[in-house]
Amino acid sequence: MTEGTLIEVEDLHVRFDLFEGVSHVLNGVGITIRNGERIGLVGESGCGKSLLARCILGLLEQKNIRIDGAIRYHGRDLFAMRGSEWRDLRGRRITMIFQDPTAALNPVFTVADQMVEVIQRGGNRKRKREECLDIARGALRRVFIDDPDRVLRSYPFQLSGGMAQRVIITMALANDPELVLADEPGTSLDVTVQEQTLRLMATLTQEAGAAVLLIAHNLGVVREFCERLYVMYGGVIVEEGSVEEIFNEPLHPYTQALFGAVPRLWGGDLPKAIAGMVPDYTQAPEGCRFHPRCPHAKPECQSTPPWVKLGEGRGVRCVLFEGAERSTVHA
Ligand SMILES: Nc1ncnc2c1ncn2[C@@H]1O[C@H](COP(=O)(O)OP(=O)(O)O)[C@@H](O)[C@H]1O
Ligand code: SF4
Numbered sequence: 001m002t003e004g005t006l007i008e009v010e011d012l013h014v015r016f017d018l019f020e021g022v023s024h025v026l027n028g029v030g031i032t033i034r035n036g037e038r039i040g041l042v043g044e045s046g047c048g049k050s051l052l053a054r055c056i057l058g059l060l061e062q063k064n065i066r067i068d069g070a071i072r073y074h075g076r077d078l079f080a081m082r083g084s085e086w087r088d089l090r091g092r093r094i095t096m097i098f099q100d101p102t103a104a105l106n107p108v109f110t111v112a113d114q115m116v117e118v119i120q121r122g123g124n125r126k127r128k129r130e131e132c133l134d135i136a137r138g139a140l141r142r143v144f145i146d147d148p149d150r151v152l153r154s155y156p157f158q159l160s161g162g163m164a165q166r167v168i169i170t171m172a173l174a175n176d177p178e179l180v181l182a183d184e185p186g187t188s189l190d191v192t193v194q195e196q197t198l199r200l201m202a203t204l205t206q207e208a209g210a211a212v213l214l215i216a217h218n219l220g221v222v223r224e225f226c227e228r229l230y231v232m233y234g235g236v237i238v239e240e241g242s243v244e245e246i247f248n249e250p251l252h253p254y255t256q257a258l259f260g261a262v263p264r265l266w267g268g269d270l271p272k273a274i275a276g277m278v279p280d281y282t283q284a285p286e287g288c289r290f291h292p293r294c295p296h297a298k299p300e301c302q303s304t305p306p307w308v309k310l311g312e313g314r315g316v317r318c319v320l321f322e323g324a325e326r327s328t329v330h331a
């Protein structure tokens with residue numbers, strides 16, 4: 001583990017036993033997040049982005065799941081953590097902002113009740129309610145809520161989507177987390193509110209020095225907010241690089257297709273939709289999972305392509321780059 005590494009996901013496999021067969025979704029995922037880093041995770045719907053985030057947060061406690069590989073937090077095995085260590089991590093050191101803010105709040109409790117619970121969880125259980133409410137008021141003002149008492153008295157259904165998202169961001173940041181997993185925050189809100197809340201999240205996490213794993217469809221936001229990117233296809237990381245590297249020169253045929261599929265507001269070529277679909281994970285293609293859709297596919301793509309490391313923090317999983325590596329360390 002290099003110094004400053006916060007999270008290391010290594011060769012992570014996630015399989016579900018389903019009626020139709022074994023659904024092998026995550027297939028050897030490896031990512032690294034360093035302290036304070038802002039990482040983007042992009043890929044079409046169904047590629048396994050949320051599943052990866054939920055693994056990091058430990059939100060997968062169903063019977064039909066099998067997880068292999070490792071997730072390390074400051075070098076410690078996350079799957080081996082129990083009791084208070086585990087509770088301290090989950091929802092405090094690592095928090096998550098979900099797509100739908102109203103669904104993320106408990107409908108039967110007021111915002112005040114929920115914020116007090118979060119603030120108490122973050123530190124002293126014995127902290128008085130009034131003291132927690134003072135902290136909550138201050139935190140809500142930081143997300144430009146002028147009348148925090150009105151929001152605190154409200155039940156989630158009484159808040160607008162944008163307001164609920166601000167409450168969620170406040171709660172996610174209340175206990176100085178080291179990592180915020182932001183899974184398409186605000187996609188259920190209208191575009192302007194979504195942009196506002198994303199910007200707010202960006203500013204606040206930067207101020208707090210928290211690392212962020214941002215899952216987002218909006219590549220413009222990713223470009224603005226993130227430093228490094230992972231591109232995921234079919235449960236596999238297919239490319240890694242700095243935002244600059246990937247936007248200037250996407251290497252993997254999937255990244256090229258994905259970026260080509262972004263509507264270009266300034267005109268030029270019409271976006272080309274990526275033909276075909278994300279695989280059915282009960283019958284995922286052998287070898288490179290992208291091969292049924294790849295314009296460059298060749299017979300050798302039916303075997304698993306190697307991870308080709310092209311530099312520090314730069315790599316691609318594709319046979320086209322074999323031989324171009326600086327060293328063939330697997331991601
Ligand atoms: N709890 C689960 N049980 C079975 N399959 C799941 C579960 N969670 C996710 N999946 C499957 O994993 C795949 C990836 O899902 P997801 O991580 O939500 O994709 P993304 O966030 O990239 O859109 C989907 O095919 C989904 O059906
Ligand atoms: S390994 Fe083959 S199928 Fe996969 S992206 Fe590269 S060229 Fe295309």
Ligand SMILES: [Mg+2]
Binds near residue numbers: 049050051183
């Ligand atoms: Mg998702």
